[in-house]
Amino acid sequence: MKRSIIQLLILIFFAAVLTGCSKGEKSQDVKILNVMTHDSFSISENLVTAFEKEHGVNIRFLKSGDAGAALNQAILSRENPMADIFYGIDNTFMSRALKADIFEPYNSPMLKNIDESLKLDPQNRLLPVDYGDVCLNFDKAWFKERGVRPPESLEDLIKPEYQGLTVVENPATSSPGLAFLLATIGHFGEDGYLDYWKNLRNNGVLITDGWEDAYWGQFSAASKGVRPIVVSYASSPPAEVHFSEKPLDEAPTAAVVGPGTTFRQIEFVGIIKGTKHMDLAQKLVDFMLDKTFQEDIPLQMFVFPVNRQAQLPPVFVKHATLSDEPILISPDLIARNREAWIESWTITVLR
């Protein structure tokens, strides 16, 4: 008995090592295009395979932690890049990425289908690829049961009837948290946002370090939490419908997208300097901005496509809302003040 188990373990061990090795070997005869990205990236397998077949290349995705960690790794490895393409730098990190000078300009022909307001780099080193609005989400049932009017603006959150109802992510450790802080800075101005946060603190706002804890730990619609208002994405309600165990007609949550309440987060793709496959990398960027790939984005990552020609899936058409007047702050301004804003926020809200 004992021997057979040891043998079995050894067998599994070598089988695992062998599968690992054989995968490595197979990829040596074909060209590999490495795409560095954050952990939330996703895409349909058949799209990737189609591109690989057409261009005789293997695409390898390197997931590198959250957006900040991934960008840092790309910058650290600039002497000897790990990847050919980076997918998923957002406008809050953009200036840092451009300052590090790790991207090649590329005027993709697909740019003509993209709205001007989304193009933030005139040299096209970073090309917009998807976007979404960070905003307040609320638990519809909670407000209906209690007959309380759901929040419509940022100012609502500091009213007495909304005391202790809100949960917000820490801008120092979370990307939606930072986006929401930027929304308040855009809305109340650099002079007014700290007063707003002071009031929010006095009104019992709860701060969590990450989106996971806010949404899965504290938000009443998604967990056993007791807070019916959370900072999430405008595309979270369609995700609630799409990922429900039974088909739903109506989303259990709703997004607050009134004028000046949301921050528009735009994600970019760029070709990393030093790539040995410039031609293929450009083709892949074109492919990512083209209609097929763009139409795949909403249900994979729950963000919006930038290509005007891309059709939205029904669940997005029915349940997703985008703000008409989102807050936009220039990446340069963000880069210049980011640390100071976060520092002042931390002192005001946490200490």
Place this chain on the structure above:
Amino acid sequence: MDRVLDNNCPAVNRSTNRYRIGIAGVPLVFLAVFYFYPLIKIFTLSFMPEGVPELGELKKLISTSFYIRTLWFTTWQAALSTILTLIVALPGAYIFARYRFTGKNLLQSFTAIPFVLPSVVVAAAFHALLGPNGIVNSWLMDSFDLTVPPIRLNHTIWFILMAHVFYNYTVIIRIVGGAWARLQPSLSEAARMLGASSWKTFREITFPLLFPSICAASLLVFIFCFSSFGVILILGGPRYATIEVEIYRQAVHIFNLPMAAALSLVQICFTFVFMWVYTWLQRRTTFTLYPESRKVTQRKPSTRKDRIIVGTNIIAMAVLLGSPLAALVAQSVSTKQGFSLVYYRALFENPEQSIFYIPPVEAIAYSIGFALTALVLSLIIGLCAATFLAQNKSRAASLLDPLFMLPLATSAVTLGFGYIIALDKPPLNLRTSIMLVPLAHTLVAYPFVVRSVLPALRSIPANLRESAAMLGASSVQTWMHVVMPIVRRSVIVGAVFAFTISIGEFGATVFVARPQTPTMPLAIYRFLGQPGALNYGQAMAMSTVLMLATALGFLLLERIRSGQEGEF
């Protein structure tokens, strides 16, 4: 004794020395390549971006009270967590060491399950149990007609302490329990016979004899809590920060690499000092003993008192460890419509055709494959390190011992970033290699092998080995037939930890770019990344699968040692 024998035979002396240096070489080379080299590279880059030292950040470190307070919090919460874990787990270690009862192996495997769970999942379990709408609060509110939940643990220090006890219970059980089982009961029996009370016997006989292993286990728990990250972030909330959390914040979100590096250095220095004190303490308290077979040390709980002792401990374990785990499993099968296996079925489907879909079977295979690789590597490195330390009482050894432990308390962000810039050229072009995963896990796992094996190795009386040598056994033969049977149990304890650490994905791998290696924890993170009840349910279902796969792995490992005559 050792030294006297060596001095008499210069030939033996030389070959033993060579053998000793050789055996220290294995862990030292591993550490040099996968620890010091990447670390030095990232420190150099952080402190000397232009080739000249810039130490402005280090000054800020001392001048602002914030960092001092962070260091103080890091230290006291780790110390308190360690003390609490000891109080709760020592009685458990006692029953595992002294009693034989049905289901004991199963129960022991079960205590280690928390160790593999991602902190997000543990937080979910605690919320389900003790959150404002959790099972306990709902029940209390119903029974006592309360309008507000009486238990409010969210974002308090109590949540952090509880989670640390939950995670580290098994460390005390395994390491102290193992040593306790080797103690001859005749010693305490003699004390009792001479009229000592049972408390006095414990205080003056058992406790001093157990002290080295209690120290070793406490040290591991302390270092683990000292560098705690996920628990603090999620259960503690943003008001609490350990140095590790602050390093992450500085490096990833503020891009302040010099500050992150400075904090990592502080963390490493503190760990080194703790370790050095420990080593000093340990050398003063080590003694040798003839190890006793479990056949003699363990008995069935036959008297009423025995049964109460064993029963109370099992109930304590069920409440402390069992109830959060049960809450998790319950969440994986309960939907809005009641009991259902829909989340488990969904694990096998990929409706979005995502290229990152992780089939459960593949996730299990990858996780176990990595864990076994990390286990083998940790055993090789850990055993070499422990053997060297046990035989060597020189000044060099007392410095090497703390050195061997450093990876355990080194920030994963810093080390991960170090890998990016250090392991980028052949022959060490490992940045995007699949081997980086088990290698990084080994770095965290082998200190557990060292700590669990070293007390056992040191307790072997020198004359046992000398008798074998006198009878003509070679050093290899002595090792195989004298040393190994005595330390086998500790080796397996170390192996179990290595396996566990790898399967739970501790270490630098979280912050390292890597190709698709669909392990179970990554599958859980993938589900929790998007809203929707189905995603949450699948995360809970995958966590349950992770628990089962881990438990199965433990049972197989335990099998290897069971059924042996005269084992220790």
